[in-house]
Amino acid sequence: MSEPDGRTPGDLTRTGMALKHDREWDYELDRIKEAVEAHDATFVGLQFPEGLKRRSTAVAADLEQLFDDDITIAISGEPCYGACDLDLDLLRRSDVFVHFGHSPMKESDKIVYIPLFSNVEIEPIIESAIEELSGPDVALVTTAQHMNRFEEMVDQLEDAGFRVHTRRGDERLTHTGQVLGCNYESADVPAPEVLYVGGGKFHPLGLAMDHPEKEVIIADPVNNLVEVADPEPFLRQRYATVHAAMDAESWGVILCTKIGQRRWDIANEIVKRNENAHLITLNEITPDRMQHFNVDAFVNTGCPRITTDDGPRFPKPLLTPGEYEIAIGNRDLAELQFDTFHGTW
Amino acid sequence: MSEPDGRTPGDLTRTGMALKHDREWDYELDRIKEAVEAHDATFVGLQFPEGLKRRSTAVAADLEQLFDDDITIAISGEPCYGACDLDLDLLRRSDVFVHFGHSPMKESDKIVYIPLFSNVEIEPIIESAIEELSGPDVALVTTAQHMNRFEEMVDQLEDAGFRVHTRRGDERLTHTGQVLGCNYESADVPAPEVLYVGGGKFHPLGLAMDHPEKEVIIADPVNNLVEVADPEPFLRQRYATVHAAMDAESWGVILCTKIGQRRWDIANEIVKRNENAHLITLNEITPDRMQHFNVDAFVNTGCPRITTDDGPRFPKPLLTPGEYEIAIGNRDLAELQFDTFHGTW
Numbered sequence: 001m002s003e004p005d006g007r008t009p010g011d012l013t014r015t016g017m018a019l020k021h022d023r024e025w026d027y028e029l030d031r032i033k034e035a036v037e038a039h040d041a042t043f044v045g046l047q048f049p050e051g052l053k054r055r056s057t058a059v060a061a062d063l064e065q066l067f068d069d070d071i072t073i074a075i076s077g078e079p080c081y082g083a084c085d086l087d088l089d090l091l092r093r094s095d096v097f098v099h100f101g102h103s104p105m106k107e108s109d110k111i112v113y114i115p116l117f118s119n120v121e122i123e124p125i126i127e128s129a130i131e132e133l134s135g136p137d138v139a140l141v142t143t144a145q146h147m148n149r150f151e152e153m154v155d156q157l158e159d160a161g162f163r164v165h166t167r168r169g170d171e172r173l174t175h176t177g178q179v180l181g182c183n184y185e186s187a188d189v190p191a192p193e194v195l196y197v198g199g200g201k202f203h204p205l206g207l208a209m210d211h212p213e214k215e216v217i218i219a220d221p222v223n224n225l226v227e228v229a230d231p232e233p234f235l236r237q238r239y240a241t242v243h244a245a246m247d248a249e250s251w252g253v254i255l256c257t258k259i260g261q262r263r264w265d266i267a268n269e270i271v272k273r274n275e276n277a278h279l280i281t282l283n284e285i286t287p288d289r290m291q292h293f294n295v296d297a298f299v300n301t302g303c304p305r306i307t308t309d310d311g312p313r314f315p316k317p318l319l320t321p322g323e324y325e326i327a328i329g330n331r332d333l334a335e336l337q338f339d340t341f342h343g344t345w
Numbered sequence: 346m347s348e349p350d351g352r353t354p355g356d357l358t359r360t361g362m363a364l365k366h367d368r369e370w371d372y373e374l375d376r377i378k379e380a381v382e383a384h385d386a387t388f389v390g391l392q393f394p395e396g397l398k399r400r401s402t403a404v405a406a407d408l409e410q411l412f413d414d415d416i417t418i419a420i421s422g423e424p425c426y427g428a429c430d431l432d433l434d435l436l437r438r439s440d441v442f443v444h445f446g447h448s449p450m451k452e453s454d455k456i457v458y459i460p461l462f463s464n465v466e467i468e469p470i471i472e473s474a475i476e477e478l479s480g481p482d483v484a485l486v487t488t489a490q491h492m493n494r495f496e497e498m499v500d501q502l503e504d505a506g507f508r509v510h511t512r513r514g515d516e517r518l519t520h521t522g523q524v525l526g527c528n529y530e531s532a533d534v535p536a537p538e539v540l541y542v543g544g545g546k547f548h549p550l551g552l553a554m555d556h557p558e559k560e561v562i563i564a565d566p567v568n569n570l571v572e573v574a575d576p577e578p579f580l581r582q583r584y585a586t587v588h589a590a591m592d593a594e595s596w597g598v599i600l601c602t603k604i605g606q607r608r609w610d611i612a613n614e615i616v617k618r619n620e621n622a623h624l625i626t627l628n629e630i631t632p633d634r635m636q637h638f639n640v641d642a643f644v645n646t647g648c649p650r651i652t653t654d655d656g657p658r659f660p661k662p663l664l665t666p667g668e669y670e671i672a673i674g675n676r677d678l679a680e681l682q683f684d685t686f687h688g689t690w
Contacts, residue, residue, distance in 0.1 A: 045626075053637035057595060057623045064620070072613065077599065077627030077634055089602045090626050250402060254422065257434045268417065275409070278402045281390075281435050282422030284629070289422055292398035 025052070025116045027059050032098055033066050035112045041095030047076040047087050049101040052116070059100075079284055082181065083113075084260025084303070084341070103144045103174035105260050117148040120221045122197055126153060129195060129219035129226045130160050137191040139165045139214070141179045141207065143198040146221075150177050153197055165189035170342050179203050181305045182341040184210040195219060196229070204229040206305065209338040234308055238323065238336060245317035245327040248296035251277040254285055256302025261341070263301040266321050270299060274328070287314045299324040304339035370397070370461045372404050377443055378411050380457045386440030392421040392432050394446040397461070404445075424629055427526065428458075429605025429648070429686070448489045448519035450605050462493040465566045467542055471498060474540060474564035474571045475505050482536040484510045484559070486524045486552065488543040491566075495522050498542055510534035515687050524548050526650045527686040529555040540564060541574070549574040551650065554683040579653055583668065583681060590662035590672040593641035596622040599630055601647025606686070608646040611666050615644060619673070632659045644669040649684035 036044055044063070048056045056075045063073055074094070076087040083102035091097045094110065101116045140153055150166075157164045168176045169185030177186050179196070184207045187194050193215050196204040199222030208216040208231035216229035251274065255267040271277045277299070282289060285306050290298060297317040300307045304320055311318040317327075320339035325331040381389060389408070393401045401420045408418055419439070421432040428447035436442045439455065446461045485498055495511075502509045513521045514530030522531050524541070529552045532539050538560050541549040544567030553561040553576035561574040596619065600612040616622045622644070627634060630651050635643060642662040645652045649665055656663040662672075665684035670676040 050637060054639040057597065057638065057640055060623050061620075069617070072616070072624065074600070074624040074626050077625040077630075077638075079634065087626070089628065093626075252402065255419070271417070272414070275406075278405050279417065279419040280422040281419050281432070281438075283434065285422075289424065292395060293402065293422075294399040295402055 025055070025119075027062070027100070027116070028114050029059075029062060029066060031114070032063060032096070032112060035096045035098075035110075036067065036071065039095050039110060042071055043093060043095050044071060044073045045076060045087070045090040045094030045097040046073065047078075047080055047090065047097070047099045049080050049082075052101055081303070081305075082260070084182075084258060086111075086259050088259055101144070103147070103178065105172065105174075115144060115147070118145040118199075118222075120146075120199075122146060122149050122153060122219075122221045123156060125219045125221040125224065125226065126156050126195075126197065129197075129217055130157070130162075132217050132226055132228070133162065133193055133195065135162050135193075137163045137165060137193070139167075139187050139189045139191040139194040141166075141177050141184070141186050141194060141196050143203055144175070144178060146198055147175045147178060149197075150175070157195070163191075165191045172341060172343055179207060180341075181206055182303060182339075184340065185342075187211055187214065193217060197221065199223060201229065202305070202309075205231055205234060206308075206338065209234055209308065210340060235336075237312060238308065239333070241311060241317045241319060242323045242327050242333065242336065245297040245319055245323075246329075248317065248327065249276055250295040250297075251324070252280045252290070252293050252295040252298045253277050254298055254300045254302060255279060255281045256285060256300075257281055257283045258302065261302040263321075263341075267299075267301040270301075270321065270324065286310075290318075291315045297327070304341070307339065369464055370400070372407070372445070372461070373459045374404075374407060374411060376459070377408060377441070377457060380441045380443075380455075381412065381416065384440050384455060387416055388438060388440050389416060389418045390421060390432070390435040390439030390442040391418065392423075392425055392435065392442070392444045394425050394427075397446055426648070426650075427605070429527075429603055431456075431604050433604055446489070448492070448523065450517065450519075460489060460492070463490040463544075463567075465491075465544075467491060467494050467498060467564075467566045468501060470564045470566040470569065470571065471501050471540075471542065474542075474562055475502070475507075477562050477571055477573070478507065478538055478540065480507050480538075482508045482510060482538070484512075484532050484534045484536040484539040486522050486529070486531050486539060486541050488548055489520070489523060491543055492520045492523060494542075495520070502540070508536075510536045517686060517688055524552060525686075526551055527648060527684075529685065530687075532556055532559065538562060542566065544568060546574065547650070547654075550576055550579065551653075551683065554579055554653065555685060580681075582657060583653065584678070586656060586662045587664060587668045587672050587678065587681065590642040590664055590668075591674075593662065593672065594621055595640040595642075596669070597625045597635070597638050597640040597643045598622050599643055599645045599647060600624060600626045601630060601645075602626055602628045603647065606647040608666075608686075612644075612646040615646075615666065615669065631655075635663075636660045642672070649686070652684065 060073045076090045078087045083105035098112045100114045104113045154164050166177045167186045167189050172183050195217050197219045204216050204218045208229040218227045253267050253270050271279045299319050307318050307320050405418045421435045423432045428450035443457045445459045449458045499509050511522045512531045512534050517528050540562050542564045549561050549563045553574040563572045598612050598615050616624045644664050652663050652665050
């Protein structure tokens with residue numbers, strides 16, 4: 001069964017990336033120039049999220065105008081879906097390394113983080129979302145792109161009579177109220193409803209999977225829509241995948257080598273306890289890289305969103321570590337829950 | 346226009362990988378065990394070429410039987426197409442790192458190269474190929490998999506009355522008579538015909554592109570066929586691609602970060618001389634990683650086989666450095682030639 005756009009149900013690929021509004025961003029070239037001068041840098045690396053790579057050569061060209069000819073600028077061509085996903089090879093090679101669009105996870109003197117706050121108005125969409133909220137208690141969360149408006153959001157909701165609950169979450173999250181694709185601790189507050197303000201469904205669906213006890217209302221200022229997040233198709237798919245893996249006799253245990261996604265202890269424990277489980281190290285986890293391995297199923301200890309969102313495209317069942325424990329009979333199916341990342345690395 | 350197997354003409358993808366005969370390999374577990382003991386290793390990394398990844402977990406399981414429980418074995422999930430393509434992350438992490446199926450390009454005390462020589466008989470196919478050779482002078486080349494039979498091949502040809510010309514090539518090549526996908530120096534000998542012994546068309550087509558003045562006869566003992574390599578479809582495609590790029594105003598210059606594919610000087614020279622050319626660093630060069638970049642064409646300073654063989658699948662023209670010089674008018678179209686790699690890195 002396919003949806004009209006060719007995606008199978010539950011396939012979130014690119015849902016958060018295809019934006020209807022083209023936004024203007026502040027690349028903070030002055031701050032980059034300062035860092036280059038402070039470090040006396042001759043090699044500057046730039047890393048952009050997938051959705052902004054099309055702007056990357058223009059940003060590089062603008063930067064080149066600011067510098068002498070003896071400065072080399074290189075753009076990372078590696079896929080980038082978060083601050084957990086630093087291009088380590090380019091980072092090593094660079095005197096100054098600029099990471100755009102994500103808030104810091106690893107701090108280093110030579111890394112400059114440029115947040116790229118959205119300039120989309122959020123007041124009208126929150127106004128619409130308020131009609132969907134029962135209140136009076138509501139949790140408020142958003143993404144790095146809209147953090148600069150977080151206080152405004154709180155004020156608007158309080159002015160409308162809501163008790164707004166916010167939380168910083170653990171050290172993986174830079175800001176109060178921020179969510180990541182793999183971490184929704186900022187919604188661990190005493191409110192039955194969560195208002196998510198931001199573009200796309202990637203984050204609110206993760207949020208709804210991680211907090212099935214809460215109702216997640218999406219206020220999307222980019223696509224101008226208000227909607228309740230429905231994690232059901234995903235959850236059904238997770239149950240189906242776990243069931244499919246219950247007969248597996250051999251396992252590939254994927255250890256992701258991205259700096260913010262290495263869960264070595266979890267991967268190692270699985271292979272030490274199961275002689276039919278083999279460790280596979282990999283940077284970018286894609287279906288074609290898994291196709292040659294002669295195992296019945298995979299456990300992915302890297303990004304949980306690869307597992308839940310891209311998993312159906314893999315040639316064999318792809319499970320989170322928690323789902324693996326269910327599949328081999330160590331835990332009950334009722335214990336199935338969303339896989340999250342805590343800490344930095 | 347598609348060929349029966351769904352490939353477009355000139356698309357060599359996987360032609361050398363899909364083997365009709367299933368071969369047995371000697372993984373030399375004893376030699377690995379010796380290295381592990383000599384290094385007192387607790388972490389062993391294994392890297393297999395794409396076509397042998399399906400055997401990787403079985404090899405890991407066999408190795409685990411030889412060791413105590415305190416030794417961890419990890420398999421590289423990264424794509425691997427040659428000795429130029431070492432998994433540096435896993436190499437760093439490993440006390441002993443085993444690379445299967447390619448002859449050494451980087452020597453290091455902790456790297457063990459296991460050649461995986463083919464056990465396929467070569468005498469009958471050379472017998473057939475001899476009928477196609479004019480003689481008396483013939484160059485003889487083969488791949489790493491068949492190097493253990495090279496002397497037999499020479500003897501068989503000499504016994505049939507040929508003057509056999511062999512050469513070691515430059516330091517990128519380990520053995521006399523060996524070819525790589527990017528280096529055919531071993532065919533630089535005074536003979537108008539080259540006999541290539543080995544499976545698939547990947548190597549002989551590169552050879553024919555690099556040596557258009559010679560006739561390349563393929564003796565394929567794996568698929569049991571003798572054929573003359575025809576590089577024409579490729580050459581036409583290269584001309585078409587260069588033409589398509591002649592109007593390009595902006596360029597992405599890809600620097601491959603694989604250890605044996607970094608041609609930094611070439612990439613840097615291009616971006617320094619062309620203000621509309623921007624440096625993009627990348628490990629695995631694939632069409633989907635290039636799709637977001639807003640440039641008119643790309644120059645690939647990494648593996649030339651990505652350019653010639655996979656290039657047609659890219660969203661924009663993908664040129665070798667030499668082709669780029671033609672496209673921007675620095676060289677004449679008649680100077681078009683196959684891009685080769687020399688030295689190691």
